[in-house]
Amino acid sequence: MHTLSRMTGWLVLTFAFALPVGAQQTPAQKDLAKDQQQRTVNQPGNNSEVWRDVRSGQPNNTTVPGRETGVLVQAQARFPGQENMTTAGEAWRKFRNGPVTFYGGWLVILMCAIIGAIYYTRGPIKLHDKPTGRVIDRFSLAERWAHWVMGISFCVLSVSGLIILFGKHVLLPVLGYTLFAWLTALGKNLHNFVAPLFIVSLLVFIVMYLKDNLPEKGDATWLANGWKFFYGVHLSSGRFNAGEKVWFWVGVVVLCLIVSVSGLILLFPNFDQLRSTMQQASVVHAIAAILVIGFAIGHIYMGTIGVEGAYGNMRDGVTDETWAKEHHDMWYDDVKSGGAGVTTAAKSGAAPQTLH
Amino acid sequence: MIRCSLLAASVLCIGGCMEVEQVSNAQKQAGQTVRRDTNPWSNEPLANGPKWSKGDRTSWEEQIKKRQLAQHEHRRIYE
């Protein structure tokens, strides 16, 4: 639990940090107008108050309708790590094209490298005992639907999002302008239209899986010794182990909700959000997305080739008794005894079945 | 599979590190569809419009700069 809250704390800090420092408080425009009147008398031709007003990024009068048309030039701002104030647009450009792209790209690569290294050195985690042939229910149909709708839409969003952020550097030289622009337009539309589906499935998923992801006794031990997992040591755990719980809380709940909210701000420009709002939403969206993609790479590895049997569990909803006993002993005991903490799905499946 | 994704990932990283340099199309043309555009001086002047010799950048610029002097307040109209 401690580790969890500390991690959440760091995340919140990261995002607080990702927001740019706004321009210094500028004096009210009325005062500037008065000062300018005075200056025009004393120093005709000196318009410094007018220019200060313009630099503040506050809207002035214009007959042209539209978003922020009264703003001549964007206010000054500075994103983290930037020494000088520049116009917010320039600052956003430097931050997005700089650290977000650079470290974001490295993070994705690093994650792939770690996973690759684990796969090649440790290999997949196999069962120790023979499968019994008797299976018990692990995921209900509704739970599987929630998982797969979310998972597949997540992958569509990840790939299309990555194309928008990195495609120019990676795919454009290969595909050429015409094909790449077509692909990116497709990606953008997929991103825009799959997003609502993702958000709905995300909310349903969180509600459905919340109960079994609540912290319980033994999680701390698991977190401290979880790495031994790759050396074949299984620690005691309930329906979900502490590693899965971290993925649930940090990856799914915190990061995906941040991605969703920031994404919605970008998705509906018809609410006349300010450019500064969209710049901030965009970098928060990109950073959170990259982090959760990193997480997801790990999760997808464990769910497919990393752990023998895991993928089948989510596909068929049932698991072999041996798998249950070895990976989630406390849950297995609960199911067997029909005791507390057993999901309805698991209860109904207590009777032995045969795998098709 | 993993090897492929690793490879893809490293390509991704190499690209992710840079911002494309902004150059004019005169310097960067071959094979880059988007940067292909005709230079204004490569056009035939209009029959009754400003004159330059087709394809000659200097003569086009000279007439543009001369024309621009019409924006000088001491010369109300273009001569």
Next chain:
Amino acid sequence: MARMKFLCDAERCIECNGCVTACKNENEVPWGVNRRRVVTINDGVIGAEKSISVACMHCSDAPCMAVCPVDCFYKTADGVVLHDKDLCIGCGYCFYACPFGAPQFPQAGAFGLRGKMDKCTFCAGGPEEDKSEAEFKKYGRNRLAEGKLPACAEMCSTKALLGGDGDVIADIYRERVARRGSKGAEAWGWGSAYGQPPKGAAPAAPAGGKS
């Protein structure tokens, strides 16, 4: 070599919106899009009111160009920043990045879905064949290919809006500022748009220019 720039003289702009109208007419800009706009500071406050006409400044190190996910912008040999509407995906990033709010979007669908970006072309059209029907439909008139300058600057009644080669603009403006007693020397927007002049080149901004 010519380097195309815009400059608006705040001492002269009378907020007549002639440039806005000229642009709309010359380029037959779609509904809801205005490539140029006039902003008035301290509107109605005697002795403090100033107006500026602004559109795309055709920046030296253009932020719009840098953030475009499909890299659809290009810079012409005379420094004009143009884009290819066939490639644009309407993501709006150039609008976030542009200091001057130049990129505009016709609404293309429900929920404010953006259409293809449209912005001032310095009356230089786009990548289509010069002076062709297709170019006019997408980008408007290609006046540079006709040996002319942007319509807005050429018709400005007070000659507040200057457009053309940057060095010539600087000369005209410098002389003008000198004649009015070194007053109103600010070359607004030149700092953000054109930055520092390259070494050995003529100064990018006339005397007193900053911001």
